[in-house]
Amino acid sequence: MINLRNLDDQAYRDGAILKGATAEQLDALSAAEASRKSMMSEVEELRGRCNAVSKEIGKASPEERPTKIEAANELKQELKVKEAEHAELNASVTALVLEVPNPAHPSVPGGGEEDFELVSTMGEPVPAPPMDHGEFGAAMGWVNSDKGADVSGSRFAYLQREAVMLEFALVQWVMQKLVAREFIPTVPPVLVREQMMIDAGFFPTDRNQVYAIPEDDLYLVGTSEIPLAGLHRGDRLDAADLPLRYAGFSSCFRREAGTYGKDTTGIFRVHQFDKVEMFIWSDPAKSWDEHELLLEIEEEILCELQLPYRVINVAAGDLGNPAAKKYDCEVWLPSEGAYRELTSCSNYTDYSARRLGTRAKGDDGTDYVHTLNGTACAVGRTLLFLMEHYQQSDGSFAVPDVLQPFTGFTTVNAP
RNA sequence: GGAGAGGUGGCCGAGUCAGGUCGAAGGCGCUCCCCUGCUAAGGGAGUUCGGGGUUUAUAGCCUCGACGUGGGUUCAAAUCCCACCCUCUCCGCCA
DSSP, rough: OGGGGGGGOOOHHHHHTTTTTOOOHHHHHHHHHHHHHHHHHHHHHHHHHHHHHHHHHHHSSTTTTHHHHHHHHHHHHHHHHHHHHHHHHHHHHHHHHHOOOOOOOSSSSSSGGGEEEEEESSSSSOOOOOHHHHHHHHHTTTTEEHHHHHOTTTTEEEHHHTTHHHHHHHHHHHHHHHHHTTTEEOOOOOOEEEEHHHHHHHHHHGGGSSSEEGGTTTEOOOSTTTHHTTTTTTTTGGGOOOOOOEEEEEEEOOOOOOOOSSSSTTTOOOOOEEEEEEEEEEEEEEEGHHHHHHHHHHHHHHHTTTTOOEEEEEEEESOOTTOSSEEEEEEEEETTTTEEEEEEEEEEEHEEEHHHHHHHEEEEEEEEEEEEEEEEEEEEEEEEEEHHHHHHHHEEOOOGGGGGHHSSSSSEEOO
């Protein structure tokens, strides 16, 4: 949710328009807000009179009460009419304001999906190994998609054998890294209420991507970002405690509606996967530093895994409503001969915090905090990239150096 | 799953049966001042949050709202009614 007071600020408007808002839309909202406020004053003035009259009734003698109550009743009818008008104006402002995206940061390129800015490239693209990740995963007995489909449907898989040990190694390695950077390790609930989905900004827009448990009015989260956002919903934090950094590990569930036929190989796109997610509550003045920190961590992980990647600054038109800026880290996928997204990090500025009601009190008063999130490690997808980059010519697998202390083995022979 | 108790300011806790003088007694904590060689003790004052208006101001002033949340009744709700959420106790079940 944007701050309505910023609507007259030209830079703010430009940023919103870059994200796809129209000038007419912003003007309409501005006008709606103005009439809402003036109606609110009228309602409050009237309500004040009602309050005063009621107080007098309390002090009045029994004889004079009936006439006073009569007068109060008239005022009340008048108030009811105004209140209804006010509620209507309120609703229209709310509807309009939810449609307005968080303005893009000045450093974000305009345009759509193809108009990203290439920030950096690390390592070199390499030729495809003998087997793509799908074939390799099946050959090693690491990924069993057939039985996954039998048991749960398409886009479900069993992960087995060394792949499981590699998953735990990745999680452990990444978690230790984050703890060293003062992230609080967290295993959050993965079932949340509808209100949490709304407050985190996933409902109503992404409703069809979410699994529902109607019997209990609960929803399976597609990312631990959601329950992590709930950790300080409605809180008034102490500014001195910021930044608050959390590292959430959870399974993630996504319906992947509308992706039939896309990414059908292996476990690139599945309904259930595990992920370590970073989430930061930041001082508004420092959130851009925190955003760079998230990118730095993501790059460090990719570097140490020795995966060739590039970082892109996602164009404004390709950003979701809440993000003011987003970096994607795309790793070279040899079998496809293309860079594919593995991790990303976004700065939501105060857009999400306003809806969550999370403020921080400091020397300069109380203000909404900024929230940021980023992928530390999407486990299944990371494994998939490792399967291609660490696959040896003889069909064996070499464990990345940094994971060896956690796996207890250094190579896995071909079966 | 069954039965019961309860949710009031930073914390504790009155008020709810008998609606009005209750944004809320009292206490603790905290802040400032006074007093006392130091410390302890004592005396005094202050101390919730949010929206809107005014304003250079996040000061002050005016005003509206908030006693778990949302509705309702009423001239008037912490107090009465309804729904929901949460916490606790006992029984049952359980990794």
